[in-house]
Amino acid sequence: MIRRRTLLTTTAGMLAAPAILRAQTVQKLTFYYPVAVGGPLAAIMDGYCKAFQTETGIAVEAVYAGDYSATMIKAVTAIRGGAGPQFAVLLAAEMHSLQDQDILVSLDDIGLDADARKWLDGFYPAFMANSHADGKTWSVPFQRSTAVFYYSKAAFQDSGLDPDKFPTTWAELGDTAAKLVKRDASGKVTRWGIKMAGDLGNAQWTFGALANQAEQKLMNDAGNEVFFSQPKTIEAMAYWRGLAETHHAAPDGVSNWSQLSPDFLEGNVAIIQHTTGNLTNLRDKAQFPFGVAGLAGKNSPHTVVGGGNMYFFRSATPAEQQAALRFARWVSAPERAADWSIRTGYIATSPAAYDTPALKEYIAKFPAANVARTFLSVATGELSVHENQRVYKALTDSIQACLNGSKTPTQAMTDAQGEAERILKPYKRA
């Protein structure tokens, strides 16, 4: 008996040995990240990875995986297939549905010392709103944004408007956008007043801002209830549709997110609602003076936060998880956050980053870079519920039906509410 037990222990020890060895020396990490805007984001990311490797000896392979929803699909598929990344940048709003998948590891479970907790407290609270559940922290803010308006000052002047005075209410915005429309002799529109994205994956973000402008939240904190058919939500939908239907300031039907920047740069549209993460891209490419403004609201400006957080996966070994966390801390350090903000336009994730000389100097030179941050206080969280993608689709289908004129705002939002309630039913019982 003793001999057999000894044998067993020795074998177990031998089997465990490679795991321990691996745990001690993490050489390589893989993470997936999305790019939602134009510009050389991939090159910047690779630069960070290289710098991190020189400093720590850990090679981090950053895999560009498409836009937010493609990255989500690829990461989850790879993890289910047993060959996933150790961590990934995914939509901050995916927390509930990633937990449904049961693939996340919380930062608390990876291990947080006092120093690390202080680091987490250093982020803007608005950016941590989508990170807490069950008393634990599940993600780290990385490329965070708010929705802002980019407007062509040239178009404003051309239409006899003051380019330094951007509308702050819905009524003013509707009038301004209508005035910005330019037609040729035959009555064909050569420049639209305003465009907002209504395609799948972006419509819910655009709409989150509009609902907040009517001072209506779209979901509860538990992520199992939505408020799509509330009167104020319907009002927000009616306003969006009205930009095309009554103000004739926007084209009928759905405009695609990826089309907005080229449209704007071509002078085809005077105002676009886009992410602050697009700022540097537009600054580098625009041939005309443009401005950045906070989104108007029904009565006063309101917006929505967005962007991606870093999530860590349970399928990684504890040592890999720790190494990934180390990378997250490294990349979110004030100097790096400032650098990322300058080179992309995303809002730096911590107030400390705005105290760095680099960012201070940049803002002094280019005040537009500071606009998004000043609207953080009137920003709401992005729509975030269980079965997130499914609810997004239900809402987007209805929004598109309304923008196409096939459903009234009331009908569209009632349908979206019904469908979302059906999807979320299992999560209400729990």
Added chain:
Amino acid sequence: MRRETLHAYLLLLPALILLVAFTHWPALETLIDSLYSTPHGARPAPFVGLANYSDLRDDPVFWQALRNNAIYAAATIPASIVLALLMALAVNGALPGRSALRLAYFIPTMLPMIAVANIWLFFYTPDYGLFDRVLGWFGGGRHNWLGDAATALPAMIAVAVWKEAGFFMIFYLAALQTMPTDLREAAALEGSSRWNYFRRVTLPLLMPTTLFVLVNAVINAFRVIDHIVVMTRGGPDNATTLLLYYIYETGFRFWDTATAATLTIVLLGILALTAWLQFGVLGRRVHYR
């Protein structure tokens, strides 16, 4: 068992193993999965019988996908086949620059669908895309081709026809090239008109090719959705959601594997039915030399 039978099966074995491992077994597994609910986390999925199928019956998006796919198939299949035949006839005869023309017709087939979709994305761009520019010269207005529920599906159909016709043309061209010239001489001696010759001789001789092309066209109508992913993602409001795209979305975006399995079985059923119709009914009427 007779010796030859054994030999035959041994020879078939490698192909059979591949077929069973990658086609039949997954199909069977899918059928079983469609009878269970979607597993959540570590919890095992309970057996639900035909509940997934009755849920599907109440799913409006499923019916819309089915309707879209029917329209898509009914438009792309005949259009691409007729176009392929016309192109093949055009480049079969002796005319200057024939090989350049053949190449031009074939180029869409050589491009990957993702690249094709991105090119067409530009064609369809409202205001300054190719189509709106060209229509603008003739006084046409602006079209939100992909953002308007009325034009989105026809736009997808046009891409598919453009992409497939060149591929099918190759088969027709090959068949036309092997057609014996003495038939034409005989017909000429009889004083038969060109149209009569085409209808009575060429077309019947092309029937085996047509059947082959038809089978491929039907499969492609249900199988090729790359352009949907790139261009519309099934929108606006499901106007371009095809069955396979809906399966992809349900399976990999929503991770509702049970519904995705159920949808897959429905798709398999449709494909099996059309294959049976084609080979069983049409196949008997095809004249093979």
